[in-house]
Amino acid sequence: MSEIDMAVIKPEMMKPYIWLETSDGSIQQVEQEIAMYCPLICQEIIQKGMGSSKNCAICLPQRVSPAMLSLILDYCRFHQVPGRSNKERKSYDEKFIRMETKRLCELTSAADSLQLKPLVDLTSRALARIIEGKSPEEIREIFHLPDDLTEEEKLEPLKNTTDDPRIRLLNRLYAKKRKELRERERLKNVEAEEEHADERSVDDLLSFINGNGDPKGIKASKNKKKNRRKKEQQQKNSSPKEASEVNKKEVNGQNIRHQSVEADGIAETSNSHTEDLFAQKEFDDGDDGIDPALKEKIDRWGYILSASLVMLFQEK
Amino acid sequence: MAKRPCPSQNPRVDNLNDVERLLDAFLSLSDLPSLSLDLSFERLLHSLPPDSDLIDRALKMGSLLLDAAKHSSRKRASNHNSLAWPLPPDLTIKVFSMLDTQSLCYASATCSLFSKCAKDPLCYANLDLTTLVPKVNNAVVATMIQRAGKALRSLKLGVVPGATTLGSCPPFVCTIRHSIVEVSNFSWNDKRSRQGRESSILTRCCLSPLSGDGGAPGALLRKLHLYNIERMDNASLSVALSACPSLLDLEIVGL
Numbered sequence: 001m002s003e004i005d006m007a008v009i010k011p012e013m014m015k016p017y018i019w020l021e022t023s024d025g026s027i028q029q030v031e032q033e034i035a036m037y038c039p040l041i042c043q044e045i046i047q048k049g050m051g052s053s054k055n056c057a058i059c060l061p062q063r064v065s066p067a068m069l070s071l072i073l074d075y076c077r078f079h080q081v082p083g084r085s086n087k088e089r090k091s092y093d094e095k096f097i098r099m100e101t102k103r104l105c106e107l108t109s110a111a112d113s114l115q116l117k118p119l120v121d122l123t124s125r126a127l128a129r130i131i132e133g134k135s136p137e138e139i140r141e142i143f144h145l146p147d148d149l150t151e152e153e154k155l156e157p158l159k160n161t162t163d164d165p166r167i168r169l170l171n172r173l174y175a176k177k178r179k180e181l182r183e184r185e186r187l188k189n190v191e192a193e194e195e196h197a198d199e200r201s202v203d204d205l206l207s208f209i210n211g212n213g214d215p216k217g218i219k220a221s222k223n224k225k226k227n228r229r230k231k232e233q234q235q236k237n238s239s240p241k242e243a244s245e246v247n248k249k250e251v252n253g254q255n256i257r258h259q260s261v262e263a264d265g266i267a268e269t270s271n272s273h274t275e276d277l278f279a280q281k282e283f284d285d286g287d288d289g290i291d292p293a294l295k296e297k298i299d300r301w302g303y304i305l306s307a308s309l310v311m312l313f314q315e316k
Numbered sequence: 317m318a319k320r321p322c323p324s325q326n327p328r329v330d331n332l333n334d335v336e337r338l339l340d341a342f343l344s345l346s347d348l349p350s351l352s353l354d355l356s357f358e359r360l361l362h363s364l365p366p367d368s369d370l371i372d373r374a375l376k377m378g379s380l381l382l383d384a385a386k387h388s389s390r391k392r393a394s395n396h397n398s399l400a401w402p403l404p405p406d407l408t409i410k411v412f413s414m415l416d417t418q419s420l421c422y423a424s425a426t427c428s429l430f431s432k433c434a435k436d437p438l439c440y441a442n443l444d445l446t447t448l449v450p451k452v453n454n455a456v457v458a459t460m461i462q463r464a465g466k467a468l469r470s471l472k473l474g475v476v477p478g479a480t481t482l483g484s485c486p487p488f489v490c491t492i493r494h495s496i497v498e499v500s501n502f503s504w505n506d507k508r509s510r511q512g513r514e515s516s517i518l519t520r521c522c523l524s525p526l527s528g529d530g531g532a533p534g535a536l537l538r539k540l541h542l543y544n545i546e547r548m549d550n551a552s553l554s555v556a557l558s559a560c561p562s563l564l565d566l567e568i569v570g571l
Binding site: 063102105106108109112120124125127128131132133134135136139140143144145146147148149150153 | 389390391392393394396397400401402403404407410411412414415416419422423425426427428429430431
């Protein structure tokens with residue numbers, strides 16, 4: 001039975017109504033005490049005196065569609081009655097939020113625009129429960145969100161990205177330098193010795209860039225780049241080897257210039273060469289497709305470049 | 317986009333330069349029902365002298381085109397997401413702040429929209445970095461604490477064999493098909509350490525980020541639980557604790 005029918009049948013119980021206009025332009029009548037449960041509507045009635053007739057209907061925010069409004073009004077109708085126990089309210093809430101995920105999102109949005117905080121909390125928590133414990137692919141499926149991250153971005157969601165314009169400039173120059181190097185390297189072969197000579201200076205620069213004094217952190221991030229490529233292949237074969245190298249690095253923590261890095265560097269690059277062919281096929285690093293040994297060189301160029309630019313900016 | 321019988325008849329093409337016109341013509345081949353690119357390529361290859369670098373050029377151009385298309389595809393997905401996702405950023409952040417740390421990481425690997433929202437400090441107020449086997453290292457802890465900043469309220473760290481909530485979550489699926497890991501370089505349930513040579517052990521400096529940034533992260537920390545951090549020593553522990561004046565709940569197991 002609609003509100004109007006109720007008023008006709010029991011005129012002595014006629015309650016004041018107010019008029020609400022939803023996003024699609026349709027106007028409807030709602031019992032005032034129910035609608036007042038929403039702070040926004042309450043504000044409109046009291047402060048601006050709107051809603052008393054069809055002409056001055058309260059315009060609800062755009063996020064409130066008629067379907068959402070009816071859901072919200074159901075919620076308000078239940079909760080605005082003071083005589084309900086907490087248990088009753090809770091079980092009503094549990095049943096209330098059982099709906100399709102998309103509707104739940106829209107409901108959260110609509111409740112937020114009406115400033116109905118209890119409902120916002122309820123729906124947010126429900127959404128959080130949906131997201132909890134799911135893998136990224138599952139989450140994407142549930143919310144129909146196509147993937148728009150690069151493989152690199154997925155690998156390092158913990159990386160601190162900054163909107164610092166200097167960093168962005170560095171990244172752009174880095175990318176340019178990468179392209180140039182790529183062309184150059186296609187003409188000549190990479191020599192293993194070259195990579196070692198630069199090893200020390202790079203570590204210095206890395207400490208400069210990262211701005212922290214923790215050499216372990218530096219080596220961790222540097223080796224992360226080098227080892228990301230190999231991790232899939234060498235995991236089974238060389239986990240004992242890796243463990244010993246890890247220990248070596250821990251021990252030599254404070255000393256940046258030391259032999260073991262070089263030794264590791266030699267071992268790594270020789271490994272990377274023999275497994276280049278193998279690597280080419282599997283390590284399609286998304287956008288890159290640069291072969292691993294080449295990538296090291298590029299990375300180094302990038303660091304040197306970055307460091308010099310950082311120094312430049314800091315002088316200013 | 318309407319199918320054109322002949323590219324030159326289309327006035328739109330006049331605005332493009334030569335390369336773009338060629339590209340347009342090449343891509344319209346995809347409409348051909350009888351297309352077999354590999355056969356055409358082989359025939360072309362055989363028609364050329366044997367020392368031609370056609371194969372290398374094809375590899376290069378193919379990869380360039382693929383990269384460009386992937387880039388545009390990602391942009392398209394981003395646009396779609398920004399329109400399709402019904403919640404404004406502050407609500408998204410609110411939802412994320414109710415997630416546990418692991419789910420938060422998974423959510424941020426979903427799409428760039430989520431990733432941006434997941435970086436907000438409010439999401440990192442309650443950090444639970446406990447794992448079944450040693451996996452989380454100093455860098456991870458540092459990043460998380462840095463992201464939390466002033467919003468950090470509780471921190472749980474260390475190795476808790478057996479009784480953690482992570483056991484109830486589905487095992488993380490490692491997709492080897494592209495040798496790319498879907499989630500961060502530390503996986504919560506995977507048995508193999510994905511970090512290669514990187515240490516997955518927490519050292520005694522692991523709590524030093526609490527004192528960093530002028531002590532902001534540690535200042536409002538209420539709860540600190542440390543489990544079985546073998547390398548922790550008294551000195552670093554006391555430094556860390558001195559950075560947390562608001563600490564109400566301290567639990568240290570296995571020091």
